[in-house]
Amino acid sequence: MENQKIFNKSFLFIFISNFLVFIGFEMLLPILPAYLLSLNASTIQVGLVTTLFTIGAVLIRPLIGYYLIDNQRKSLAIGASIILMLVTFIYPFLNIVWLFLVLRFLHGIAWGVSTTVNSTIAVDLIPKTRLGEGMGYFSISTTVGAIIAQSLGIFIYDSYSFDILIWSSVILSLTAVLALQFIHSPISTKREKQPFRFFDMVFEKDAWFPALLAVFTTLSFGAIITFLVLFGKQKDLDHIFLFFIINATVSTLIRPFTGKWYDKRGPWSIIIVSAMLGFLSLVILSYTTNDFNLIISAILFGAGYGTVMPCLQTWAVQKVSEEKSGAANATFYSSFDIGVGVSAFVLGIVAEWVSLEMIFRIVSLSFIVVASLVYKDYLNEMKRREKNNK
Numbered sequence: 001m002e003n004q005k006i007f008n009k010s011f012l013f014i015f016i017s018n019f020l021v022f023i024g025f026e027m028l029l030p031i032l033p034a035y036l037l038s039l040n041a042s043t044i045q046v047g048l049v050t051t052l053f054t055i056g057a058v059l060i061r062p063l064i065g066y067y068l069i070d071n072q073r074k075s076l077a078i079g080a081s082i083i084l085m086l087v088t089f090i091y092p093f094l095n096i097v098w099l100f101l102v103l104r105f106l107h108g109i110a111w112g113v114s115t116t117v118n119s120t121i122a123v124d125l126i127p128k129t130r131l132g133e134g135m136g137y138f139s140i141s142t143t144v145g146a147i148i149a150q151s152l153g154i155f156i157y158d159s160y161s162f163d164i165l166i167w168s169s170v171i172l173s174l175t176a177v178l179a180l181q182f183i184h185s186p187i188s189t190k191r192e193k194q195p196f197r198f199f200d201m202v203f204e205k206d207a208w209f210p211a212l213l214a215v216f217t218t219l220s221f222g223a224i225i226t227f228l229v230l231f232g233k234q235k236d237l238d239h240i241f242l243f244f245i246i247n248a249t250v251s252t253l254i255r256p257f258t259g260k261w262y263d264k265r266g267p268w269s270i271i272i273v274s275a276m277l278g279f280l281s282l283v284i285l286s287y288t289t290n291d292f293n294l295i296i297s298a299i300l301f302g303a304g305y306g307t308v309m310p311c312l313q314t315w316a317v318q319k320v321s322e323e324k325s326g327a328a329n330a331t332f333y334s335s336f337d338i339g340v341g342v343s344a345f346v347l348g349i350v351a352e353w354v355s356l357e358m359i360f361r362i363v364s365l366s367f368i369v370v371a372s373l374v375y376k377d378y379l380n381e382m383k384r385r386e387k388n389n390k
Contacts, residue, residue: 011125014125015122016141018115019141022149026153030225032049033049053111054337058112074180084110121183214336217367222340222344226347231356251305270311271311272371280304285297
């Protein structure tokens with residue numbers, strides 16, 4: 001068992017490739033809404049930047065998951081990374097809003113394929129006796145990517161231009177494609193497949209409650225990635241990138257502590273406390289006019305949102321049997337996509353009538369909803385335990 005290595009050559013290169021793809025994608029997120037506004041798009045169309053991307057990713061994931069049951073992964077990973085690179089390259093050439101939105105939908109499809117296949121390759125390469133440890137290491141490729149990417153994107157956009165930002169993303173994607181060439185992906189075993197059922201692949205019924213909470217929680221994230229850069233420009237906040245750096249750093253550093261809390265006390269108390277921190281974060285952000293308040297808001301958001309989401313994912317997996325853990329994860333990620341997509345679209349409509357400050361105050365209430373639902377579930381759980389003890 002001790003000789004089973006996680007960090008073999010193939011694992012290192014899939015880690016590097018996923019890291020580069022993630023940075024290349026994430027660095028565009030806070031910038032695309034602002035760029036679309038420069039094309040005279042409406043706030044509703046700005047909201048569609050995230051919504052259409054989300055629809056593409058949600059629709060393709062079940063199909064790719066079904067395809068991967070008995071097909072080669074490496075060629076699909078390379079193809080998806082190449083498409084991500086080409087789609088990114090095309091953005092500056094589109095000056096018509098509706099064509100830009102169509103490309104965004106295609107971008108979502110390519111992203112859904114790439115992230116699904118890369119994760120599957122990582123699972124294939126990790127010794128099964130060390131799967132939890134190995135996937136923990138692999139997730140760093142996205143966590144550290146989040147720390148770097150959005151702040152890097154804002155810095156490049158503010159310091160240089162949108163075209164330079166796109167070229168930076170394209171170069172990262174090209175490097176990711178090259179890294180994939182050094183991966184030896186095991187050939188999957190042919191097995192009998194059940195007929196494809198879309199909703200069965202997307203939705204695991206036993207994980208519905210954490211998934212519902214994830215939808216509410218990600219409404220806040222959708223608001224951040226859609227409107228924070230615009231909010232910063234309105235308020236003359238020159239260091240809005242600090243929010244993304246501090247948020248990602250805090251959420252990463254706090255995970256060992258919150259994980260132990262979760263294991264010791266269960267999901268209820270940690271989620272309720274973290275949701276209240278998320279609520280305070282968005283309220284403070286809505287009143288922010290200087291870097292100090294921005295930093296406080298980022299710290300609270302990292303501790304709040306950054307704790308709630310991994311706790312909800314763990315809770316979803318714990319609610320199902322071991323063989324359904326993949327379905328639970330798929331349900332969780334689809335809930336994330338749906339929450340972000342709905343948030344961007346609905347808030348894009350709301351932004352026609354209210355200020356961005358009010359947008360953040362409205363979305364802060366989603367954390368109150370989460371805390372209330374979790375508290376109600378806690379009371380129900382205590383009643384169940386009391387009944388079982390009689």
